[in-house]
Amino acid sequence: MWVYATGHTDEGICLYDYRTTRAGKHAKNFLHGFNGYLHTDGYAGYNVVPNIKLVGCLAHVRRKYSQALTAIKDVESTSHTKAKEGLQYCNQLFALEKKWKALSPEDRHEKRQEEMEPILDAFFAWAKNMKKVALSKSALGSAIQYTINQWPKVITILADGRLEISNNRAERMVKPFVINRKNFLFCNTAKGAQASAIVQSIVETAKANKIKPLAYLTYLFEQLPNIDVNNSEELNTLLPWSESIPQNCKTE
Incomplete structure (x- = not known):
């Protein structure tokens, strides 16, 4: 289970991506088109991702x-x-x-x-x-x-004030999945893993934006049947940082 997260200066986004191996090609494919800084641990697999500057931990x-x-x-x-x-x-x-x-x-x-x-x-x-x-x-x-x-990766932190001194942000987002995976034994196929990755992405992104996951999921289930899911503008109104998210979904 791969995890990708935004930095602390952006809207909080956490995306889980299930793949059958930890080969670097999966990060390369997922990040296709992205260029900028990429915080990682010391895993050499990230070296194959083009157009990025690695930031060490x-x-x-x-x-x-x-x-x-x-x-x-x-x-x-x-x-x-x-x-x-x-x-x-x-x-x-x-x-x-x-x-x-x-x-x-x-x-x-x-x-x-x-x-x-x-x-x-x-x-x-x-x-x-x-x-x-x-x-x-x-x-x-x-x-x-x-x-x-x-x-060489550690000193990249000197290049930009948005960068963080460690990869702990992503490490923290891995932790809930690791702790809970014994509850996911029913997800015993590749499709099950992909489904759990989607749900986990929604839940952790909600938490990163101080949104209550259960209330937010309930709101999504109520709203999604009534909108055109192919319309990005309508979908944007349901994202956790949207101003249209009802107050009962927000934490104090």
């Missing part, structure tokens, strides 16, 4: 150092200290993003240039130096190599 980088700390039992060791240093770099960057959450994209972009770029430069220089001394097959060595591999 610092949360995945941070997780590597967190895992390294857990794996290193000797808290007095040099490796433990160095893994903590890598984690602290990540924490500094997340702290800045939290502080700038309410800023406009333009102001956030300016702040990143002034305050975030020096920390990113120092982090990358540290990672390159550590690569020379860390054991490549150790948990710390793996975290450092992952950082270096993902770096």
Whole structure:
């Protein structure tokens, strides 16, 4: 189950797309005609999508150092200290993003240039130096190599204030499906999976726009039989961000 989501500066849209494999061609086909920034985890399958600029996920980088700390039992060791240093770099960057959450994209972009770029430069220089001394097959060595591999995507965040520091938005939208899938055992065919993807898309997009899913679905079932579903203008009035959505569908 693939998931695609808009960024925080756009209307909240979450689309699930069932495919039989996780081959990159599915993302390429789904995103045909799209050009711009694409936030992803470190999966190499997204590299085949044309006309996009990949944006890395610092949360995945941070997780590597967190895992390294857990794996290193000797808290007095040099490796433990160095893994903590890598984690602290990540924490500094997340702290800045939290502080700038309410800023406009333009102001956030300016702040990143002034305050975030020096920390990113120092982090990358540290990672390159550590690569020379860390054991490549150790948990710390793996975290450092992952950082270096993902770096061209991670620093893309400096290019535009609309970009986010992690892919957690999409990760959060995957979670409801993962939690609920044991309730979907009746969807045991490809068509069943496609149907559940459609329903999940409607529900999660409603939630992203502060619309109550049950009330919204009820409203859709009442309205759809009475409109021309081939008329995009009429369908637009039923989208979760439309001003015509009744008040009883909206959360407080």
